[in-house]
Structure formats: C-alpha cells, structure tokens
C-alpha cells in the first residue's frame with residue numbers, strides 16, 4: 317500500500333509547483349523615467365582602484381524573466397535593430413551574438429548603448445523607446461550570446477530560423493574588444 | 505421560486521437570437537445558409553428525439569409479461585419486430601444522408617469565391633486587426649484597422665493572414681469562421697445584404713487579450729462607401745488650431761512614432777494600428793472602447809489597465825500634454 321501512496325503523494329506535491337508562475341510585468345511604473353545606472357566605459361580612473369560605478373540591480377529583474385526577454389525579441393525587429401545588426405551576426409552594426417563588446421556586455425552597458433547611442437552610427441533611442449522596453453531589448457541582446465539562463469532565453473522562432481535558437485547559444489561571457497565594421501566607421 | 509428562476513435562465517439565451525453579432529440574425533448569403541442548416545438540423549433532429557423518447561416511454565409501459573418462455577416463438581410478432589427495426593434503420597440512413605446532402609449543398613454559399621471583386625487583406629495581430637484595401641492602382645490602396653467598410657449587396661473577398669499566432673475571423677451575422685494562420689493565406693468571401701454595422705470577434709484563443717479582439721464591419725450603399733474610401737485614401741490633414749499643432753509636436757516627440765503610422769507625416773511605424781484616420785473609426789483598441797475624447801485619453805495614459813498585456817506600453821505623458829495630444833488624435837478624421 318505504502319509503495320503506492322508515497323509516490324502518489326510526492327507526485328501530488330509536485331503538481332503544487334504549477335500554482336506559481338512567472339510574473340509578467342505588463343505595466344511599467346508610469347512615473348519613473350530613466351534608471352540611475354552609473355557606468356564607466358573604461359577600466360581606468362585616477363588614484364587607486366577602478367572607476368566608481370553604480371548598478372541598481374534592476375538588470376536581474378529583466379534578465380531572469382522569460383516574458384521580458386521574449387518581449388525584447390519582438391521589439392528587436394519592431395524597432396528595426398535587425399536592419400543594422402541582422403539577426404545578431406552583424407551588418408552595418410557590429411555582431412551582437414559574439415563575446416566581443418566595444419562598449420561592454422553587461423546589461424547596464426547595453427541599456428546605455430541603446431539609450432545614448434554610440435558615435436560610430438548607433439542611433440540614440442532616448443525618448444523614443446520607453447525605459448522598460450530598453451531594458452527588455454538589452455536583456456534580449458544578452459540572450460543572443462547565451463548570457464541569460466537557458467530556461468529564460470527564447471526557444472524557437474515562429475518563422476524561419478536564420479541561426480540556432482537563443483537558448484541553444486553557447487555561453488560566451490563578455491570580453492572587451494569588438495570592432496566596428498568598416499561600413500559603419502565615421503569618415504575621419 | 506425555483507421555477508421562476510429556471511424560466512429566467514431559459515429566456516436569457518433568447519437574447520442571442522438578435523443583434524449585431526448573432527448567427528441567428530443573419531444578413532449575408534453565407535451566414536443565412538448556415539442559419540438555414542441550423543434550423544433544419546434542429547427541427548429534424550428534435551423531431552427524431554421526440555419520436556425516440558416516445559418509443560422508449562411506450563416500451564417501458566407495455567412490457568412483456570413475465571414468465572414467458574423464451575423458447576416459444578411467435579412468427580407473426582417476430583416479423584412485425586423485424587419490419588419495425590428495418591424501417592427505423594432505413595429512416596436513420598435516409599435522415600443522415602439527407603442532412604449530409606444539405607450540408608454539402610450549403611458549401612456552394614460558404615465557399616463561393618470570385619476574384620473580380622473588392623479585395624481586402626486582413627492581418628491578425630495580438631490583439632487587433634490590420635486591414636489593407638487592395639487595388640490594381642497603387643494610389644487606391646490604403647491601410648486601416650479594426651473597422652472594415654464594404655459596399656452593401658456586393659461580394660467582397662478577404663485574404664486572411666496572421667503576423668504571430670493563429671486567430672480566427674468571425675462575423676456571425678455575415679459569415680462562418682475562418683482561421684488566420686501564420687505563414688499561409690486563407691480566403692473568405694463575405695457579403696452584407698442589408699445596410700448596417702456588424703460586430704465580429706476573434707474566435708481562436710490567441711493569448712491574454714483574445715476576448716478584446718473585436719472588429720466592426722460597416723456595410724453602406726456603394727456611393728457612401730466610395731466617399732468613405734476616398735477619405736481614407738487621403739493623407740492626414742495638417743492641424744489648423746494651435747492646440748492640435750502642439751499635439752502633433754508631442755506625438756512626434758514621443759515613442760508613438762516607433763509603432764504608429766500617420767500617413768503624410770514622419771510617423772512611419774508599421775507595427776500598430778494606422779492612426780491616419782483614427783478619429784473616424786467608431787471604436788479604439790479593437791472594439792474595446794467607443795472613440796470618445798475621454799476614452800482616447802484613458803487609453804493613451806494607461807493602455808495596460810484597459811487591455812493588460814496589449815503591445816502598447818505605458819508611456820510617460822506630462823499632465824499638460826494630454827489635452828493637446830488627444831485633440832490631435834481625435835481630429836484625425
């Protein structure tokens with residue numbers, strides 16, 4: 317008898333797991349404008365020690381949430397990022413699915429890249445994309461190089477696959493470097 | 505008391521027999537064919553049901569006396585039984601065949617298609633309908649959303665596509681359902697025989713706001729339809745009053761332009777409803793709110809409490825920006 321009841325009990329307990337599901341934050345704070353991240357673009361600073369930085373930790377909220385990453389994926393084509401970066405492999409903009417980052421591969425750096433723009437042809441989306449969507453985009457950009465959890469990264473495309481799905485990307489932790497495609501370099 | 509409650513419940517469904525979204529109040533050949541089928545099936549099968557129940561009741565009352573020896577046969581009774589059963593089986597076959605034949609014959613109306621008629625491409629999005637009027641002349645094509653105008657009494661061909669998940673196009677008073685499937689195009693011909701507005705609804709569960717994915721079909725005489733179309737083809741007229749000019753400036757300076765198009769201006773987003781003539785539509789947000797000043801304001805300030813999960817984000821708007829912005833949108837007739 318116990319041989320049946322005990323496994324059945326455990327099984328029923330497992331079912332309880334279904335009672336909680338991931339939060340979907342549809343409605344961003346309408347009052348908030350920009351998050352106060354303080355990011356340095358170089359490792360150098362006068363005196364001893366690295367530059368003073370301040371990361372609010374908001375990035376985790378986005379990187380660990382499948383809904384946000386999936387929304388980011390939708391917005392990536394809605395706002396025409398693929399026009400310049402293609403599906404991550406790069407075009408007139410640098411590739412986003414590799415481990416090389418010109419301006420840093422942490423989510424806060426990417427948020428800054430999208431919001432401020434970058435001098436060699438990356439437009440600034442400040443005021444044209446609400447802050448929470450910039451975070452969603454940045455979280456998705458991170459997933460392109462395997463830098464979000466596998467169960468959070470998008471699993472498959474609804475249409476053709478130009479490359480393996482994001483959750484099958486090998487982890488590639490950010491490395492400083494990266495290069496601007498010649499087509500995007502400003503004439504000197 | 506109980507009986508009265510039961511009566512109320514029985515009467516409630518009658519409400520479905522009439523109205524602008526009812527499969528039993530039809531005004532087009534396809535829907536009428538379906539309605540005729542419905543009533544035929546209901547009466548034939550209802551009659552069969554009553555007959556069967558009568559036979560069951562009869563056989564319960566007129567049981568065979570107990571103690572009859574099963575080995576003693578009565579040839580006359582047996583042959584009567586044989587005839588009755590064969591007759592019932594034959595009638596069943598005839599009924600099934602007749603109903604099948606009738607259904608088959610109705611397909612002529614349901615799937616009838618002509619290609620020399622007004623053609624409209626309808627694309628399903630989570631959770632609204634994009635409507636593209638096609639024409640061989642490029643300057644007669646235009647885009648709108650959630651409201652489809654058609655000339656009364658003429659067939660119109662719809663090309664159904666989807667940009668994300670499966671949706672289903674259903675205007676009960678005019679036509680049966682047809683799915684919108686990503687990666688393929690289905691076609692459906694509709695016709696309205698009476699002037700009026702008919703409500704439609706997405707009929708395939710497609711996510712959070714599926715229930716708020718409605719649409720309106722407006723059927724008008726040809727001349728009125730042509731007038732409407734000429735107006736829709738036009739670009740948005742430039743604002744005249746100071747307030748609307750300011751509203752336009754605010755619209756351009758906000759994220760609105762990333763998603764929405766206002767033809768004739770620099771707002772060129774193509775992923776959300778075209779707003780060129782949003783003020784001329786009867787509803788906003790896919791049949792969710794009537795187009796009034798208050799509702800437009802409510803939608804812009806907080807779309808996520810009206811349609812949680814909808815693909816329009818909450819956007820920060822200063823209190824003194826709202827009035828001009830709403831005036832601008834409302835005036836896009």
Ligand SMILES: [Cu+2]
Nearest residue numbers: 706708710714
């Ligand atoms: Cu739906």
